[in-house]
Every structure is written in structure tokens, then in C-alpha cells.
Amino acid sequence: MGVVFFTYFALASIVAGVMTVALKHPVHCGLALLALLLHVSGLFILLNAEFLWAVQVIVYAGAILVLYLFVLMLLNLKTDDRYFHSSYRYFLMPGAIGSAYLLFLLLRSPFKGAMGDAPTVAVLQDGDTYAVGIKMFSDYLLQFEIVGVFLLGAIIGAIVLAKTPKSIVGQHD
Amino acid sequence: MVPLSAYVAVSAILFLTGLLGVLIRRNFIIVLMSVEIMLNAANINLVAFSYYLESMAGQLVALFIIAIAAGEAAIGLAIIIVVFRGKISTNVDEMNLLKW
Numbered sequence: 001m002g003v004v005f006f007t008y009f010a011l012a013s014i015v016a017g018v019m020t021v022a023l024k025h026p027v028h029c030g031l032a033l034l035a036l037l038l039h040v041s042g043l044f045i046l047l048n049a050e051f052l053w054a055v056q057v058i059v060y061a062g063a064i065l066v067l068y069l070f071v072l073m074l075l076n077l078k079t080d081d082r083y084f085h086s087s088y089r090y091f092l093m094p095g096a097i098g099s100a101y102l103l104f105l106l107l108r109s110p111f112k113g114a115m116g117d118a119p120t121v122a123v124l125q126d127g128d129t130y131a132v133g134i135k136m137f138s139d140y141l142l143q144f145e146i147v148g149v150f151l152l153g154a155i156i157g158a159i160v161l162a163k164t165p166k167s168i169v170g171q172h173d
Numbered sequence: 174m175v176p177l178s179a180y181v182a183v184s185a186i187l188f189l190t191g192l193l194g195v196l197i198r199r200n201f202i203i204v205l206m207s208v209e210i211m212l213n214a215a216n217i218n219l220v221a222f223s224y225y226l227e228s229m230a231g232q233l234v235a236l237f238i239i240a241i242a243a244g245e246a247a248i249g250l251a252i253i254i255v256v257f258r259g260k261i262s263t264n265v266d267e268m269n270l271l272k273w
Contacts, residue, residue, distance in 0.1 A: 002174070002175060003174075003175055006175045006179065010179070010183040013183070013187065014183065014186050014187060014190070017186075017187050017190040017191065017210050018190055020190075020194065020203075020206055020207070020210060021190055021191070021193060021194035021197075021198065021203075021207060021210075026200055026202055026203060029203050029206055030206065033206050033209065033210070036187075036210065036213065037213065040213050040216070040217060043180070043183070043217055043220075044216075044220055046175075047180075047220050047221055047223075047224040048224055049220050049223070049224070049232050049235075051232070051236075052216075052220060052232055052235055052236065052239075055236060055239055056216075056239065059239055059240075059243060060209075060213075060239065060242070063243065064209070064242060064243055064246045067246055067247065067250060068202065068205070068206065068246065068250070071202065071250045071253060071254065072202060074254070075253070075254070075257050075263065077200070077202075077263060084197050084198065084199065085196070085197045085198065085199055085266075088196075088197035091193060091196050091197055092193075095189060095192075095193055098189075099185070099186065099189045102185055102189075103182055103185060103186070106178055106181050106182050106185055107178050107179075107182055108178075109178060109181075110178075111177045111178060111181065111222075111225070113222075113226050114226070115226055115227050115228075116223075116226055116227045116228020116229070116230065117227075117228065118227055118228055118229045119227045120224070120227065123229075128232075131229055132229060132232055132233065132236070135229040135230075135233055136233055136236070140233050143233075143237060147237050147240045147241070150240070150241065150244055151240060151243070151244055153244075154243075154244030154245075154247050154248055155247070157247075157248055157251070158247040158248055158250075158251040161248070161251035161252060161254075161255055162251045162254050162255065
């Protein structure tokens, strides 16, 4: 059963990713990105990461993607006829060969490593959110604070960048 | 039971798709969306390793990556709005204000 769900979510997310890159109209690309994010969150469910699933749906699909679509509608772009870079053909064939070789290497690797301290049974007993919370507020407290400061800086930067129209229009018109 | 290699392969395909999008698309907003695809691929990788190697560290780093993606989207879109105000184009080929 897990294999069926994995196959569906994996194939759907890859197709959605390719559509995000290949579609012509930017709003269609944004909607394909929404499909990608939701299917990736399905992969998180299969990996027992319910908290990340919720964060993926709320933050990525709910906040970041809405921000993208909002800016797309605010700018009201007209689509160019030539929406790929002029020399994109030179990237495609090396990309295909390199990715085939990379997949060959990845699929035959066993990926064994040292086991951590959170076995699946223990995580499932109290729930994934509990395990993430305990770990975040004990071992990863400094990183948590740094991310908070980073987000504050990002907010201030976005406000400052988007706020001052006069000087920029005056310089480049 | 799905092997770990399958998750890593999906993640690699998604990462390469996003990288290709950054390289060949001309619209700056689509380029930022491709960066989001790459961050998602990294998240799949981290969560899969976190599950198979029985450690919570991968999920925490994935959480931090989501927070950083939110900041990156806010700053990137603010830059797009500033550039669009001045030049009425979001084409990456025509953004050369810092070039000399």
C-alpha cells in the first residue's frame, strides 16, 4: 500500500515540477507549483512527518504561494513568445545525460549510516509534533532563535525595499 | 517497503528540474519558483534520511529550510516589485543595473 502511495506522490510531484518549469503563463506555473507542494507534503506523511506536512501546507501552500500569486496579479505581466532562455537547448542534453548518470549512482547505493536516537516506534508513540518540539527546544534552541532573527530581518528588508518608490523611479526613468 | 534510494532519486529529479528552471527560464518570478522546487527537493531528502536513519535532526533542518524559503520569497518578490517599477520588465536578461 505504501508503495502505491509513494509511486503516486512521486510521479505527481515530478510531473508538477516539470510543468512548473515548462508552462508558458506564469499563473499556470504558480498553480503547478501548488500541486507540487501538496504532493511533496503527501510524501512527508508517508515518512511519518505529520508536523512537517502541516507546516508545508500552511506555510508553503498557504503563505508563500499566495505571495507569489499576489505579486503575479499585482504586476499583470504579459507573456513573451520566447519564454525560455535563448540558448536553452545547450542545457537540455548535458542535463539529461548527467541526471541519468546521477540516478544510476543513486539507485544502486545502499545509503547505510549511523542510526540516530529517535526510532519510529518511539516517535509514533507520542506523535511527531511532540518529538519535533522536544528536539527543537532542547538541542536546536540556538538555531530556532537565529531563524527568528532572520525572519525579522527579512520582514524589515521587504518593507524597506517595497516602500520607497520616488527615488528609484526618479533615477531610472 | 519503499527503499531510501527511491526517495533520494525523486529528490534528485526534482532538484535537477528546479536547476534547469533557474537556468533556462527568462521570467524572474518563475526563476524564484524554481528555487522553491529545489528547496522542496532538499526537504524530501532530509525527511527521508531522518525517517530511515531514525533521527529527528533531518526534520528540524527541513523546518528551518521552510522558514528560510519564506524569507527568501518575501525579499525576492520585493526586489521584483522594485525592478518592475523602474523598468516594466521582469526578464532576467534585461536586469543589468549592477553590471558595468
